[in-house]
Amino acid sequence: MIPRIYIPGDSGALALGAEKVAKAVRAELAERGIEAKIVRNGSRGAYFLEPMVEVATANGRVAYGPVKASDVKSLFDSGFLTGGHHKRWLGAPDKIPFLAKQTRLTFARCGINDPLSLDAYKSLGGLKGLQNAVAMSPADIVKHVTESGLRGRGGAGFPTGIKWKTVLDTTGDRKYIVCNADEGDSATFADRMIMEGDPFVLIEGMAIAGIATGATKGFVYIRSEYPHAVAVMNKAVEVARKAGVLGVNVLGSPNAFDMEIRVGAGAYVCGEETSLLNSLEGKRGVVRAKPPLPAIQGLFGKPTVINNVISLASVPVIMDKGAAFYKDFGMGRSRGTIPIQIAGNVKHGGLFETAFGLTLGEIVDDIGGGTATGRPVKAVQVGGPLGAYFPRALFDTPFDYEEFAKRDGLIGHAGITVFDDTADMLKQARFAMEFCAIESCGKCTPCRIGSTRGVETIDRLAAGIEPEKNLALVTDLCNTMKFGSLCALGGFTPYPVMSSITHFPEDFKPAPARVAAE
Numbered sequence: 209m210i211p212r213i214y215i216p217g218d219s220g221a222l223a224l225g226a227e228k229v230a231k232a233v234r235a236e237l238a239e240r241g242i243e244a245k246i247v248r249n250g251s252r253g254a255y256f257l258e259p260m261v262e263v264a265t266a267n268g269r270v271a272y273g274p275v276k277a278s279d280v281k282s283l284f285d286s287g288f289l290t291g292g293h294h295k296r297w298l299g300a301p302d303k304i305p306f307l308a309k310q311t312r313l314t315f316a317r318c319g320i321n322d323p324l325s326l327d328a329y330k331s332l333g334g335l336k337g338l339q340n341a342v343a344m345s346p347a348d349i350v351k352h353v354t355e356s357g358l359r360g361r362g363g364a365g366f367p368t369g370i371k372w373k374t375v376l377d378t379t380g381d382r383k384y385i386v387c388n389a390d391e392g393d394s395a396t397f398a399d400r401m402i403m404e405g406d407p408f409v410l411i412e413g414m415a416i417a418g419i420a421t422g423a424t425k426g427f428v429y430i431r432s433e434y435p436h437a438v439a440v441m442n443k444a445v446e447v448a449r450k451a452g453v454l455g456v457n458v459l460g461s462p463n464a465f466d467m468e469i470r471v472g473a474g475a476y477v478c479g480e481e482t483s484l485l486n487s488l489e490g491k492r493g494v495v496r497a498k499p500p501l502p503a504i505q506g507l508f509g510k511p512t513v514i515n516n517v518i519s520l521a522s523v524p525v526i527m528d529k530g531a532a533f534y535k536d537f538g539m540g541r542s543r544g545t546i547p548i549q550i551a552g553n554v555k556h557g558g559l560f561e562t563a564f565g566l567t568l569g570e571i572v573d574d575i576g577g578g579t580a581t582g583r584p585v586k587a588v589q590v591g592g593p594l595g596a597y598f599p600r601a602l603f604d605t606p607f608d609y610e611e612f613a614k615r616d617g618l619i620g621h622a623g624i625t626v627f628d629d630t631a632d633m634l635k636q637a638r639f640a641m642e643f644c645a646i647e648s649c650g651k652c653t654p655c656r657i658g659s660t661r662g663v664e665t666i667d668r669l670a671a672g673i674e675p676e677k678n679l680a681l682v683t684d685l686c687n688t689m690k691f692g693s694l695c696a697l698g699g700f701t702p703y704p705v706m707s708s709i710t711h712f713p714e715d716f717k718p719a720p721a722r723v724a725a726e
């Protein structure tokens with residue numbers, strides 16, 4: 209059997225030099241006259257070990273990482289094709305602690321094989337959920353998804369089954385499934401990893417959603433900054449069509465479902481569902497007032513399911529292993545698993561899928577390994593640019609929608625950004641307001657004007673001008689934005705601002721005191 213070498217083609221690994229490694233491996237194989245198959249897999253998500261090269265040996269896979277092109281010669285000299293020891297040797301990939309500690313349901317296959325091999329997908333249990341779904345009634349599929357407790361992973365945490373039921377119960381000559389792959393939150397890359405590393409799980413989830421609700425057409429709206437994901441998804445849709453997974457008779461059943469990939473033009477607000485629909489329709493990405501809900505009048509005025517990539521990609525395992533199996537993981541009303549994306553100033557950055565319930569401290573200190581700089585952790589922003597900053601004092605908060613809400617925070621798309629003690633929280637608060645001012649769609653005044661006034665007021669605070677008055681003004685502005693904005697961009701910007709002020713008051717002291725403290 210010719211040796212198989214796995215070198216990730218995922219854009220995260222490519223950014224860390226995977227292409228150079230692949231080139232060096234090819235050159236070394238040619239020079240040594242060795243015949244081997246190079247498979248470009250996705251990433252398993254342990255980005256601190258990327259590029260992570262794996263070889264298939266008689267005793268299973270052996271991983272090496274992070275591999276540099278300059279390591280390749282010595283890897284061959286160490287006999288890495290049969291798992292030989294080397295300074296980059298990591299052993300069996302599923303025994304690497306960062307990966308071994310995970311509960312991978314949605315990401316069970318991600319990064320293991322060539323993402324475009326449908327055979328590889330099926331060999332690891334792919335399509336079983338869809339096979340079960342085509343044999344069920346739409347109402348039963350919806351019941352199953354509802355009973356699993358799955359909630360939207362895009363940010364709002366709305367129960368997926370209830371959304372699907374609304375679309376199923378609404379009549380329409382056409383219905384749509386729209387997958388939100390805009391993934392605009394800072395520190396998030398779960399959607400990208402799925403699209404580049406296991407695209408068929410998303411296609412399978414969308415086909416199940418179509419059959420469950422009577423929708424025959426799906427769109428995946430991908431941010432323009434994800435060219436690799438766009439390319440993989442386009443190819444995967446073609447493969448799925450040829451294999452009869454998509455088309456007029458999904459898996460030979462009477463159900464029709466097909467889909468297309470669309471690329472956004474680059475606006476954070478286009479991740480908001482109604483703005484996304486406008487963008488998909490070729491209009492400016494401005495938020496629509498609700499009602500009507502997209503489930504009743506969505507894309508082109510038709511009943512539409514809009515779900516995040518991870519929500520849809522979690523459906524196949526639910527339809528394969530059952531609602532009770534999925535629901536068994538998690539805590540409270542947060543059921544199943546959540547792919548936590550650990551980023552920022554952190555030692556072990558990457559994607560960690562686990563049941564809900566780990567504390568923030570466990571995630572940051574134990575899994576993330578603390579800061580990359582080795583300095584103390586000062587703050588962790590959870591849930592993207594609209595998420596609150598958590599101080600160490602709140603590290604006992606369990607990763608759960610309700611527990612985070614109780615502490616004026618949110619889980620969002622489950623991205624966390626770690627900051628060490630050099631972070632200036634006044635600057636972070638200013639950044640939140642500035643981000644909102646830049647990304648605001650402009651439809652409502654509290655967000656459009658409030659965010660700009662917010663930047664100006666924080667600047668006055670930084671300059672030590674009337675500190676008490678300006679601090680009161682920022683608080684007042686935040687309340688107006690929170691309660692008066694049409695969507696969560698204006699409505700949630702107060703979270704990072706107010707959490708900075710509440711938990712790190714020393715950073716908002718008048719300028720002379722700040723300068724003296726420095």
Ligand SMILES: Cc1cc2nc3c(=O)[nH]c(=O)nc-3n(C[C@H](O)[C@H](O)[C@H](O)COP(=O)(O)O)c2cc1C
Binds near residue numbers: 364393479515695
């Ligand atoms: C400003 C803003 C940006 C958003 N960006 C995203 C995004 O990038 N991806 C996403 O899935 N949801 C995003 N959302 C949430 C969506 O509006 C919507 O709740 C989600 O797509 C529904 O899917 P889910 O129920 O599967 O989470 C955003 C919301 C707001 C207000």
Ligand code: SF4
Binds near residue numbers: 477655693699
């Ligand atoms: S809150 Fe901001 S982004 Fe949302 S609708 Fe209003 S102006 Fe647009």
